[in-house]
Amino acid sequence: MSVHLFALIAPQRATLYSQWVRQLAPQEWLASPLGRDISQWEYATVGGLDGLRIHLARNLTETDLELLGFFALTAAVFRIHKGPPLLLEPLPLERKRVLPRTLLETRRYKGKTNELLTDLMINLAWFASPWANNPRTRLRVLDPLCGGGTSLFAALVRGWDAFGVDKDIRTVDTTVAYLKHFLRTVRVKHDVNRARVKGKGRRWTFTIKVTEPPLTCAIAQGDTGDTFDLLASPKAHLLVTDFPYGVQHRGLVIDLLTRGLPAWLRSLQKGGTLVLVWDQRTLSREEIVRLVEGFPGLRALNDPPWNGLVHPVDRVIKKRDILVVVRDTTT
Numbered sequence: 001m002s003v004h005l006f007a008l009i010a011p012q013r014a015t016l017y018s019q020w021v022r023q024l025a026p027q028e029w030l031a032s033p034l035g036r037d038i039s040q041w042e043y044a045t046v047g048g049l050d051g052l053r054i055h056l057a058r059n060l061t062e063t064d065l066e067l068l069g070f071f072a073l074t075a076a077v078f079r080i081h082k083g084p085p086l087l088l089e090p091l092p093l094e095r096k097r098v099l100p101r102t103l104l105e106t107r108r109y110k111g112k113t114n115e116l117l118t119d120l121m122i123n124l125a126w127f128a129s130p131w132a133n134n135p136r137t138r139l140r141v142l143d144p145l146c147g148g149g150t151s152l153f154a155a156l157v158r159g160w161d162a163f164g165v166d167k168d169i170r171t172v173d174t175t176v177a178y179l180k181h182f183l184r185t186v187r188v189k190h191d192v193n194r195a196r197v198k199g200k201g202r203r204w205t206f207t208i209k210v211t212e213p214p215l216t217c218a219i220a221q222g223d224t225g226d227t228f229d230l231l232a233s234p235k236a237h238l239l240v241t242d243f244p245y246g247v248q249h250r251g252l253v254i255d256l257l258t259r260g261l262p263a264w265l266r267s268l269q270k271g272g273t274l275v276l277v278w279d280q281r282t283l284s285r286e287e288i289v290r291l292v293e294g295f296p297g298l299r300a301l302n303d304p305p306w307n308g309l310v311h312p313v314d315r316v317i318k319k320r321d322i323l324v325v326v327r328d329t330t331t
């Protein structure tokens, strides 16, 4: 049995540069566990809607449907009945959310990572990991340069635990205040524990009672090189992070990687995966791969679709790239 599908691409406010969603939508499918069974795909317009026509060389399973409910760049999926007349049957996708998605959408600030891109980063890390075959496994996501917490909130919304570090005091204070305010507004019971980490910074640990056991979100203020001590948390399954943009930050990005990675690896499970997003004006893909692979046990994925993720963001950032790195299970 095989199946023809129409995937509706997630609508974006049209700007000169919103094409990246359309560009990366097929890559998300190809990187997913469904990817190996996609025998053909093409861009297609059906009924005036922009999407992908996908031929899957097998039937869809319940697990596939659960997984598709997490896709970032696909808004809905239809089974194509070729007819005539051609008919589209919507697939019953359930978007599993334990907190309202407004948590990551409401706040706007300079330097925020796009929400769809953040969901995509988490999905790519997940798809490359050993945990992708069971969409019900609850994972821990670490962002060691978490800024205003977009990645942490994206993890929480899907019912996963989240851990983040940022050195900017004001950013961390406002992020903690925002999360508290949000949880109060949506009337979700929670506790917040505040701790000092001697000589390194501070940590706020939220226990959010929307699931059983409750969700954990720890946000620490301090240097990313102290991630392990600052968070003092169980090891994460997935690490996703978005580096500072701009050609002037080349030295900073190299420093963050060389000092950060040893600490990040202490906080990441063996077999875990990393997704790094950066502006190619700071470092080339080859340079970043060389740096990362200098650490034992890390391997950058550089075959299709993993090497086809570079995309333009705006007039200035023409090449934002995404590197997916797997950690072996022994080192």
Ligand SMILES: C[S@@+](CC[C@H](N)C(=O)[O-])C[C@H]1O[C@@H](n2cnc3c(N)ncnc32)[C@H](O)[C@@H]1O
Pocket: 111, 112, 113, 114, 144, 145, 146, 147, 148, 149, 150, 151, 165, 166, 167, 168, 171, 222, 223, 224, 225, 242, 243, 244, 245, 256
């Ligand atoms: C591109 S921003 C991340 C944005 C974030 N994903 C968001 O949506 O808000 C990079 C972040 O790295 C942080 N950063 C830079 N150097 C750092 C360091 N040494 N330790 C911890 N955080 C650092 C900055 O404060 C900034 O918030």
